[in-house]
Amino acid sequence: MSSGTEAEPGGDPGPGDGRIAELRLSIDDLDRRIVALLAERTTVVRTLTEYKRDEDAVRSPGRVEQVVAKVRGLAEEHGMPPAIAEATYRTLIDELTRLQLDRLAERRRETAAGARS
Numbered sequence: 001m002s003s004g005t006e007a008e009p010g011g012d013p014g015p016g017d018g019r020i021a022e023l024r025l026s027i028d029d030l031d032r033r034i035v036a037l038l039a040e041r042t043t044v045v046r047t048l049t050e051y052k053r054d055e056d057a058v059r060s061p062g063r064v065e066q067v068v069a070k071v072r073g074l075a076e077e078h079g080m081p082p083a084i085a086e087a088t089y090r091t092l093i094d095e096l097t098r099l100q101l102d103r104l105a106e107r108r109r110e111t112a113a114g115a116r117s
């Protein structure tokens with residue numbers, strides 16, 4: 001029966017368990033801050049979307065590569081593998097592009113409905 005204090009449920013308690021639990025609390029705290037910043041970034045992207053007129057503007061491949069190059073450089077400065085920053089941001093930007101395309105389609109429907117009424 002698990003005591004709930006070991007590093008992995010069901011495993012035997014080990015000498016590093018206290019430290020693992022402590023480090024996981026640090027990770028949980030960092031995740032709270034990271035997601036808050038990502039939410040703030042997403043709000044800015046949503047606002048920016050309202051100024052975009054078409055799919056090319058939404059996709060902005062040149063800007064995507066600029067952001068990826070920037071975050072790779074920042075990762076290096078902070079001693080983090082740049083590939084992790086790149087993969088994270090490519091996933092983030094893919095999802096934000098999808099969100100922007102959905103919004104663009106919604107705006108087009110609104111405009112078409114307005115023109116009919």
Ligand SMILES: O=C(O)C(=O)C[C@]1(C(=O)O)C=C[C@H](O)C=C1
Nearest residue numbers: 058059060063064067093096097
């Ligand atoms: O810079 C833009 O135009 C954005 O829409 C933001 C962002 C990003 O998340 O950095 C998202 C989608 C791409 O078009 C390019 C960049």
